[in-house]
Amino acid sequence: MNLVRNHVLISIDAGTIMAGAKGVEKALVDEINKQGLSGEIAVLETGSIGATGQGVVIVVYPEGLYYANVNPEDAKEIVEEHLLKGRPVKRLIMTEMPRQQVIRKEKTGLLKEQARIVLKNSGIINPENIDEYIAAGGYEAIERAFTELKPEGVIREVKESGLVGRGGAAFTTAMKWEFASRAPGQPKYIICNADEGEPGTFKDRLILEGDPHKLIEGMMLAAYAFGGSKGFIYIRGEYALSIERLEKAIQQAREYGILGDNILESGFNFDLAVMKGAGAYVCGEETALIESLEGKRGHPRNKPPYPVTEGLWGKPTVVNNVETLANVPEIVRHGAAWYRGYGTDKCPGTKVYTIIGNVATPGLIEAEMGTTLRDIIYDYAGGIKAGKHFKGALVGGAAGAFLGPEMLDVQMDFINLKEYAAVLGSGAILVMDERTDIVDMLQSVLHFFKHESCGHCVPCRLGTKQLVEIIDRIALGKGKTGDIEKMVKISEVMRDTSFCPLGQSLNLPISSSLKYFKDEVYGRVPATV
Amino acid sequence: MDREAILKKFEPNLSNILYIMHDLQDANPQRYLAKEDVEACADYLNVPYSYVHSVASFYTMYSLKPRGKNIIRLCESPPCHLMGSRSLLDYLKASLKVDLGGTTKDGIFTLETTSCLGTCGVAPSMMLNEEMFGNLTPEKVDSILDQRRKEI
Numbered sequence: 001m002n003l004v005r006n007h008v009l010i011s012i013d014a015g016t017i018m019a020g021a022k023g024v025e026k027a028l029v030d031e032i033n034k035q036g037l038s039g040e041i042a043v044l045e046t047g048s049i050g051a052t053g054q055g056v057v058i059v060v061y062p063e064g065l066y067y068a069n070v071n072p073e074d075a076k077e078i079v080e081e082h083l084l085k086g087r088p089v090k091r092l093i094m095t096e097m098p099r100q101q102v103i104r105k106e107k108t109g110l111l112k113e114q115a116r117i118v119l120k121n122s123g124i125i126n127p128e129n130i131d132e133y134i135a136a137g138g139y140e141a142i143e144r145a146f147t148e149l150k151p152e153g154v155i156r157e158v159k160e161s162g163l164v165g166r167g168g169a170a171f172t173t174a175m176k177w178e179f180a181s182r183a184p185g186q187p188k189y190i191i192c193n194a195d196e197g198e199p200g201t202f203k204d205r206l207i208l209e210g211d212p213h214k215l216i217e218g219m220m221l222a223a224y225a226f227g228g229s230k231g232f233i234y235i236r237g238e239y240a241l242s243i244e245r246l247e248k249a250i251q252q253a254r255e256y257g258i259l260g261d262n263i264l265e266s267g268f269n270f271d272l273a274v275m276k277g278a279g280a281y282v283c284g285e286e287t288a289l290i291e292s293l294e295g296k297r298g299h300p301r302n303k304p305p306y307p308v309t310e311g312l313w314g315k316p317t318v319v320n321n322v323e324t325l326a327n328v329p330e331i332v333r334h335g336a337a338w339y340r341g342y343g344t345d346k347c348p349g350t351k352v353y354t355i356i357g358n359v360a361t362p363g364l365i366e367a368e369m370g371t372t373l374r375d376i377i378y379d380y381a382g383g384i385k386a387g388k389h390f391k392g393a394l395v396g397g398a399a400g401a402f403l404g405p406e407m408l409d410v411q412m413d414f415i416n417l418k419e420y421a422a423v424l425g426s427g428a429i430l431v432m433d434e435r436t437d438i439v440d441m442l443q444s445v446l447h448f449f450k451h452e453s454c455g456h457c458v459p460c461r462l463g464t465k466q467l468v469e470i471i472d473r474i475a476l477g478k479g480k481t482g483d484i485e486k487m488v489k490i491s492e493v494m495r496d497t498s499f500c501p502l503g504q505s506l507n508l509p510i511s512s513s514l515k516y517f518k519d520e521v522y523g524r525v526p527a528t529v
Numbered sequence: 530m531d532r533e534a535i536l537k538k539f540e541p542n543l544s545n546i547l548y549i550m551h552d553l554q555d556a557n558p559q560r561y562l563a564k565e566d567v568e569a570c571a572d573y574l575n576v577p578y579s580y581v582h583s584v585a586s587f588y589t590m591y592s593l594k595p596r597g598k599n600i601i602r603l604c605e606s607p608p609c610h611l612m613g614s615r616s617l618l619d620y621l622k623a624s625l626k627v628d629l630g631g632t633t634k635d636g637i638f639t640l641e642t643t644s645c646l647g648t649c650g651v652a653p654s655m656m657l658n659e660e661m662f663g664n665l666t667p668e669k670v671d672s673i674l675d676q677r678r679k680e681i
Contacts, residue, residue: 015651018661036618052650100532199581199606237551237590278547278588281644295543295574356608356651398607398660428610428649444610452644454587457600458553 004042006062013048013209014241019055022073028058032083033415036070041083047210049123052363054094059123066094092411094343116248116325117350118341119366122210127245130252133213141259141332142220146266149332153182154225158328160336162348164406165320167193167284168396168425169501170414175326176318179308180227183316188228191312191319193289194235194242198397199448200428203352204322206364208235208242211326212249216259218325221332223270223317231270232312234289236277247275281452285500286319286455294420299456300500323352323427337508347413351427353383356390358433369413377431381469388433392516394424398445399505402438406518422512438517443471445509453502453510460503463494466504479525486515530556530587531642532566536573539660543574546584550591559595560639569595589643597639599677602656606645614653618642637678 010016025043031043038331049057055069066087067078074092081087092487104468125132143155159174180188192215196204209216219231235243251270253259261269261492280298282288287301290312311317327349331339340348347369353376358364360382367376373393377383394403395412401422410416414424432441450464467490472485492509496505514521536554539545553566561572562585571581585591603621605614617630621640625633634641648654651663655670661675 014648018648018651053623147596160640196647197645199645200608200649201645202649205647237547237641238656267530275544276548276551278551279590279643292547295546295584344678355654357611364650394607397620425574428608430611431648432611436611441607441611444605444607448644460633512644 004040006041006220006479008043009040009049009059009061009081009123009173010043010047011049011057011059012045013206014088014239015048016056017241019069021056022055022059023068023072025073027072028079031075031079035079035084044126045128046124047122047127048083048206050364051120052388053361057094063088067092067218068094074243079334079407080147097522109207116366117330117339118207118323119210120216120330121214121388122206125211129209130247130249130256130258133211134300136328137333138213139214139217141329142224142258145221145224146264146268150172151181151227154221154332157332157336161327161331161339162336162346162416163324163327163331163339164347166323166327166351166427166481168198168399168423173320173324173507175467176308177222177226177305177319178498180228180316180318183309185309185315187224187230188226188317189312189315189317190223190226190228190231191286191289191293191360192219192231192322192325193284193286193319194233194239194322195277195284195289196239196322197424197452198399198426198428199422200315200354200356200394200397200430202354202427203364203427204457205239205242207322207326207352209245212242213253214244214326214329215246215322216249218320219272220259220263221328222272222320222325224268226316226318229269229271229319231272232275233272234275234277234283234293236283237279243274243276245506250274259306280454281448282454282500282502285502288500289319290317291520296357297454299454300502302499307524344411344413344416346415351412351424352428353427353429355431357393357429357431358385358436359431361385370411370416372409372411374408376429377408381431384431384433388435391432391434391436392438393432394441394445394509395428396508397428398430398448399508400424400425401508401512402516403512413508420510421515423508427501430505438470438520439475440515442466442509442513443475443519445473446506449502455496457503459494459497459500460499463490463498463503464506466490467510479523481526482524484514496521530546530629532556533637536569536582540671541573541575543576544545546570546574546581546586549573549587550581554591560598560600561592561595562593570600579615595632597636598681599658600641600656601674602646604644604646604648604652604654605642606649607653608649609653612652617653617667617670619666621670624667624671638674 012021031042057066121136155174163173164170181266193302283292283298285300288298292298307317343349352366365380419426450468452462453460455461468486491510493504495507535614554562562610567581571578627640652667
C-alpha cells in the first residue's frame with residue numbers, strides 16, 4: 001500500500017448512487033490526476049455512512065471532514081481548495097451529521113460512546129476489498145473458532161451472549177444451532193435471510209452493501225458451530241448492488257482460501273452461493289423462503305417439522321437474518337461477556353434501526369437495546385422535520401404497531417415492547433407528524449398485506465380482502481356503524497387461524513391504531529345509536 | 530443472447546428456475562416471459578408448462594404480458610405513502626395517460642407499483658428498470674422520464 005497523505009472516502013450505496021455518487025467519484029479521480037496528486041491522495045469507495053437524503057457524501061481523512069450533497073462540478077473546488085491548499089470548502093460541509101460519527105469522534109461528550117457492533121466497518125472500509133476487512137480484524141473470529149473454541153465453544157459463546165434473531169421473531173440464535181447440530185441427516189445448510197421486505201426496513205441492505213465479508217464470516221461461524229457445509233444467501237431481486245457486492249466478496253474469499261475445502265487447514269469445508277429472489281414479501285418467512293430456494297412458489301410450509309430438522313431439500317437447515325449473523329463475528333472475537341456489556345440484562349447487544357418519515361435526518365442507526373424511542377427520534381434523527389410535532393410512529397414495519405406519544409419514553413427491546421403489546425420487529429421506525437391521518441396510514445398498511453398475501457390459506461386470503469374493503473370505505477367517509485368492530489374481529493380470526501406470520505401479524509397494526517388513536521379512528525364512522 | 534445460450538448458463542436444476550426466468554425476461558425486448566420463454570424453461574428443467582407458469586405468476590418481478598421498454602415501479606408501501614407516493618401515482622397516470630399496469634402508446638414506459646424497495650430514507654422512491662430514484666417530486670419524475678426518452 002502506498003503512503004498517502006489524504007484518504008477521500010466516498011459512500012457508494014443504493015441511495016448515493018441515486019444521487020450520482022459514481023459521477024462524483026469519477027470527477028474527483030480525474031481532478032486529482034489532473035493536479036498530479038494521484039500518489040498522495042487515495043479515493044476509496046465505502047458503504048453507507050448512516051445518513052440518507054443528503055445526496056452524495058464524502059469524507060476526507062485524516063481530518064474526518066464530511067461533505068454532503070456533492071456534485072461532480074464541486075470536484076475541482078474540493079481538490080484545489082481542500083486537498084491542495086488545505087482550506088475546507090465550507091459551503092459543502094455536512095450540517096446534519098449522522099450521530100454515530102459525531103459520537104465516535106467524541107466531540108460532543110454528551111452520550112456515552114455509540115455502540116457499533118454490526119455497523120462497525122460500514123462507511124469506513126471498502127466493502128469490495130477483503131484486505132480492508134481483514135485489516136479491521138475480520139476473519140479473526142473464525143480463526144479463534146478453529147484454534148480455541150471448536151464448534152461447541154462457538155455455540156457456548158453465542159448462547160451466553162444472549163443473541164436473539166434480529167429478523168423480527170427474536171428466537172434464541174444458539175438454540176437454533178443446537179437443534180440443527182443434533183438433527184440427523186447430511187448435508188446441513190445455513191441460509192441467510194436477506195429477503196428484506198418489511199416496509200421501512202433497509203438495514204440488511206446497508207450491511208450487505210457496506211460490509212459483505214462480515215456476513216460471510218458470520219455464516220461460516222454458524223455453519224462451523226452446527227456442522228453445516230453449504231450456505232445460501234437469499235437476497236431480494238431488487239437489491240442489485242447487494243447481490244453484486246456479495247458475489248464479489250464470495251469470490252475474493254474463495255481466492256484467499258477462506259471459503260472452500262479445508263479452510264485455513266482446519267478440516268472445515270464450506271462454500272456459499274447467492275440466490276436472487278423475485279419479489280414476494282412472504283418469502284421472508286423462513287419456510288416460504290426455503291420453498292422459493294427449491295424453485296417453487298413461495299408458500300409457507302407446515303411447522304413442525306421445523307427447518308432445523310427438515311429444511312432445504314429435507315435436510316437440517318438454519319435460517320438466520322443478516323443482522324443476526326453480522327453480530328456473530330464480533331461475539332466470537334470478543335466473547336460473550338464483552339457483548340453483554342451492551343444493551344439490557346434481558347436483551348443484550350444492539351439493534352440496527354431505520355428511522356424514516358417526518359424526521360430531520362432519516363437514516364440508519366445502531367443503538368443499544370433499551371434505548372428509548374425519544375432518544376432515537378430526537379437525538380439520532382434530529383427530531384421532527386420542519387418544526388412539526390410528533391404524533392406517532394409505526395414501529396416494526398407494516399407488521400408492527402402504531403405507537404402514540406405516551407410510548408416515547410419506553411425502553412425499546414424485544415422483551416420490554418412485548419409487555420406493551422408492541423414489537424421491535426425488523427427495527428423500522430416510521431415517524432409521523434401531526435398532519436398524518438392514521439386511517440390513511442392504516443389503509444396503506446392493509447393494502448400492503450392484501451397485495452402480499454400469498455393466497456395459500458383462507459383466513460389471510462379472504463381476510464385481507466375484506467379488511468381492505470372496510471378500510472377503503474371508512475377512508476372515503478362511507479364507513480358504517482360496526483365497521484371497526486368488524487375489522488378487529490376479522491383480524492383476530494386471522495391472528496388465531498392464519499397459516500403463517502403474515503396473516504397472524506395483521507391484528508397488531510389494527511389493534512394498536514385503536515389503542516393509541518381511538519378517537520380519531522372512531523370519529524370516521526357513525527357512532528352507535 | 531438467445532434462449533438456448535441463456536439456459537445453458539445454468540445447470541438444469543429446479544432451484545435455478547428464478548435465475549433462468551430473470552435472465553429470459555431481461556433478454557426479451559418486451560421485458561416479459563413470452564409463451565416461448567415459459568416453454569423453453571419448462572423443457573429445459575423437465576417440468577410441465579403449467580409449473581413454470583405457476584411459479585412465474587407468483588412473483589411480482591415477472592410479467593406474463595408484454596411490457597414497455599422501461600418499467601416504472603413506484604413504491605406504495607406505508608413509508609412512501611406517508612411521503613406522498615399516492616399523488617405521484619396519480620401524476621404518473623395522468624402524464625403517461627395509462628392506468629396501473631398499462632404501457633404507453635409509444636411502448637416506452639409501463640407503469641407498475643411495488644412493495645417497499647428499501648430506499649425509505651429518500652421516500653417517495655421508485656425503480657426505473659434496475660435503477661433506483663428517490664426524493665421524487667412531479668418535476669423530478671418528469672426530468673427522469675424525459676432523460677430516458679432522449680436515450681432511446
